[in-house]
Amino acid sequence: MLQPQCFRNVFTVSHYLLRTLWVILSRFCKQLFLLAFQPTCRPLTPTMSSKITPQYNPAKVEASAQAYWAENNSFAVTEDPAREKFYCLSMFPYPSGHLHMGHVRNYSIGDAISRFQRMQGKNVLQPMGWDAFGLPAENAAMQNKVAPAKWTYGNINYMREQLQRLGYAYDWDREIATCHSDYYRWEQWFFIRLFKQGLVYKKAAEVNWDPVDKTVLANEQVVDGRGWRSGALVERRNIPQWFIKITDFAQELLDDLEKLEGWPEKVRTMQSNWIGRSEGVELDFGVADQTDPTLQTLRVYTTRPDTLFGVTYVAVAPQHPLATLAAESNPELAEFIRTQSNVKVAEAEMATMEKLGMDTGIKAVHPITGQQIPVFVANFVLMSYGSGAVMAVPAHDQRDWEFARKYQLPIKQVIKPATEAAVCDLDTCAFTEKGLLINSGEFDGLDFEAAFAAIEAHLKTAGKGNKTVNFRLRDWGVSRQRYWGAPIPIIYCDKCGAVPVPDADLPVILPEDIEFDESGSPLPKLASFYEVDCPECHGKARRETDTFDTFMESSWYYARYACRDLVDGMLDERANYWLPVDQYIGGIEHAILHLLYARFFHKLMRNTGMLKTDEPFTQLLTQGMVLKDGSKMSKSKGNTVDPLQLIEKYGADTVRMFTMFAAPPDQSLDWSDSGVEGSFRFLKKLWKSTARHSAVELPDFTTVKLSEPQAALRLKTHQTLQKITDDYARRHTFNTAIAASMELLNSVNKFNEGDTDSGDEFVIQEALEIIILALAPIVPHFCHALWLHLGHSEPVIDARWRAVDPAALVQNQVTVVLQVNGKVRAQVDVPRTIDKASLEQLARDHEAIRRYTDTGTVRKVIIVPERLVNFVVTQES
DSSP, X not given: OOOHXXXXXXXXXXXXHHHHHHHHHHHHHHHHHHHHHOTTSOBOOGGGOOOOOSSOOHHHHXXXXXXXXXHTTTTOOOOOTTSOEEEEEEOOOOOOSSOOHHHHHHHHHHHHHHHHHHHTTOEEEOOOEEOOOSHHHHHHHHHHTOOHHHHHHHHHHHHHHHHHHTTXXXXXXXXXXXXXXXXXXXXXXXXXXHHHTTOEEEEEEEEEEETTTTEXXXXXXXETTEETTTOOBOEEEEEXXXXXXXXXXXXXXXXXXXXXXXXXXXXXXXXXXXXXXXXXXXXXXXXXXXXXXXXXXXXXXXXXXXXXXXXXXXXXXXXXXXXXXXXXXXXXXXXXXXXXXXXXXXXXXXXXXXXXEEEEEEEEEOTTTOOEEEEEEETTOOTTSTTSEEEEOTTTOHHHHHHHHHTTOOOOOOEEOSSTTOOOOTTTSOOOSOOXXXXXXXXXXXXXXXXXXXXXXXXXXXXXXXXXXXESOOOEEOEESOSSSOBXXXXXXXXXXXXXXXXXXXXXXXXXXXXXXXXXXSGGGOHHHHEEEOTTTOSEEEEOOOXXXXXXXXXXXXXXXXXXXXXXXXXXXXXXXXXXXXXXXXXXXXXXXXXXXXXXXXXXXXXXXXXOOSOSEEEEEEEOOEEETTEEOOTTTTOOOOHHHHHXXXXXXXXXXXXXXXXXXXXXXXXXXXXXXXXXXXXXXXXXXXXXXXXXXXXXXXXXXXXXXXXHHHHHHHHHHHHHHHIIIIIOXXXXXXXXXXXXXXXXXXXXXXXXXXXXXXXXXXXXXXXXXXXXXXXXXXXXXXXXXTTOXXXXXXXXXXXXXXGGGOOSEEEEEEEETXXXXXXEEEETTOOHHHHHHHHHTSHHHHHHHTTXXXXXXXXXXXXXEEEEEEEOO
């Protein structure tokens, strides 16, 4: 027999079933109403949509999207003067063989910008290529017993496949590799043009020389004075090198930094400091007891002629002619000079290393006082900078002070503080500030500007000096004693000298089928390469066996992309269509050399009539590093992450999304496995939300009356669109664009949880479309599938970015703050159209306000429409 409790349970279950059936029937009836009475809300037919399953399958989705792009050649682009162009370029990689997460982040940023600009209707170029020459290929050749060319080409093929797995929108028809002769041919051709214009010259220059490997080493390849690979003591040698006169463009390179408003200020400052313009005085010290006319004067440059009376010694480089002369009769000095031959040739090293020197016994003569002062050989002076000599003022230069204290040289104060706030204590450090002259004869009491002018005039009258502008920048040494690089197109003839290779004989092809061993470049030993006839006298001659610095290739590759298929010239008019690059992306480590050389090369190409613009890159984005456990990813630390393993597990879009979401692009990204999982969960959530939505055509919203929840969702949708548009177009903060998309999806799902109403499909469809458009530049495969599911016949790559609807941003309600004596006591949502009187009454009636007004006197009410109501209340005593 049923108990009363059982009757209640049966009744409850029956009631629940009836209620559920009623909800289902009501939703069905509303859909019928939607179809019958609102024809603008027409569900899309199956032929206009591509249904997706509820389960997100990254491998299948990405294969399908990439097949579509390949079949339709979706990213090939040609010049179209009728359309606004946008050239987006990420710095091309060295083909080491494997992508790392730094590559993924760099190229994901560039791809997102490119795809967004395409959605703006612009004609977008995004190419890719390979910075293929360089020392790593030679090292790999020795380690793996394989020719550098074979190793490099194999790596290029593998890395191309890796990049294609990630779905980047590259125009692969424009692919270049700098080790191909059809590329470096034009580099050789251009070098010859510069040679004929007098912008190229050859002179001896100091280099780091490994006597075992018989090659020049970069400074970072010298470890504790030894070659990083051979372990041999590195020598500082003077070797003939080819230079390009970048110093002729120093002022223009400096001035044009002002035009680069789209560059980070930090990068512009770094370049300005590297160029290092200064105004100073070039002056001559005499050399006592010298009969050789070439050694009777010692020229120095100083930006502080006001300190001239404080000079207590002169320092020269170990390779200076005076040092060589003194060493002839001083074995101890000769040994010191020899040991300094193992010091790195780098200004940065000079700044931090221990200051060492030795008295030459030679005396310099002060240009004004006639006083004799010692000449020291010092390891902090470079022969390649200026004249290889500096005047030392220990009282007013910290480096000179340290050296003087070490070798017990006089320290003479000639500048005193101009204010009581400045302190001069020469027992603890040099006084380097500008002030007033003392102990300077007739110039005592002058300030810096007056002393500069007066001392310079005195020296000029005496024929011992004059004002000059100097630059820290030095000419660009472009030759390397290495094999894997572009051959320098010069032939040496005993009769005719250095002769450029005739254009008809270009390119000078680098032999690729060679045996590479550990005895240095094979080119000087390869007679079939270096034995040639002189192009002018046809006598026996010898080809240059040095190769170009790899910065030569990377200084103009951006321009060659514009006319990759050109066979009879370096550039054509297509370069003027595409250049300058609108957006350049790369690491901050390239802020000086690569970017400076590229700017210089651009001006050279402009001056030869190939280009019409002054600068190569309009906007520059320097992305941050990818870190793991707080340090930069590196194989030596064992903290690298393999992108391909992540792609296999989560798909390329998840990997791309995480690298874009974890941090702003210009800041370092700290790797997080849980962050990757989080990105994957979000994509699955969005996929599921879209899969359960039945696509409809969007109506003209001006003809549709929306309910309050619908209007609220549409408001959120267009607020999100407004923010994301700014995130992409101006701020490049892709992480916040992703976050805003996540918030909007949450709003859509919350909206779906409520009761349905006529027209819900409109606002849901629109919100989902905005989310997918917003994420399409970041997760393109994923959005390709969802966009088709939402009923669109064209792919999302061809969709236009949506414009914000101002009408959608009009809020029917606003939040008003309620205050008492300026302190917030409550917030209320009120109709936007509420009048002041009604707003004041609503505020007076609020419980949080009455708590104060019931026990006090309202002296004043301040109302700011749509913002706040403030009651000025005094309490009864």
